[in-house]
Amino acid sequence: MASPAAASMVAVMLLFSLCLTCVDAAVNTVYHSRTADRDLGERKLQCYMDIDSGLWGDRCKASPIDKENCALSCVSPSCYESVYGNDPVSLSSLSCLSGQIGS
Numbered sequence: 267m268a269s270p271a272a273a274s275m276v277a278v279m280l281l282f283s284l285c286l287t288c289v290d291a292a293v294n295t296v297y298h299s300r301t302a303d304r305d306l307g308e309r310k311l312q313c314y315m316d317i318d319s320g321l322w323g324d325r326c327k328a329s330p331i332d333k334e335n336c337a338l339s340c341v342s343p344s345c346y347e348s349v350y351g352n353d354p355v356s357l358s359s360l361s362c363l364s365g366q367i368g369s
């Protein structure tokens with residue numbers, strides 16, 4: 267039978283190992299989140315370039331709001347449809363969002 271000191275040492279080692287696993291998982295989550303944010307930003311920039319070049323037609327160049335709706339749809343058509351559906355981004359929703367971001 268193992269001594270109490272040996273059992274305590276094993277328990278401490280297991281706890282330390284668990285802590286390292288949790289820290290590693292947290293670091294990976296932050297890394298993947300930043301990577302996803304960067305990828306999303308790059309995709310949106312590419313969409314803006316496609317819109318500016320005329321690939322999305324004149325309707326996407328009619329106003330900054332139309333351009334933003336097209337860019338959001340370009341980044342992810344399924345997400346755009348799920349979030350906005352028949353109620354696209356409007357000037358009032360952008361004003362509301364900018365007020366929230368600025369506060």
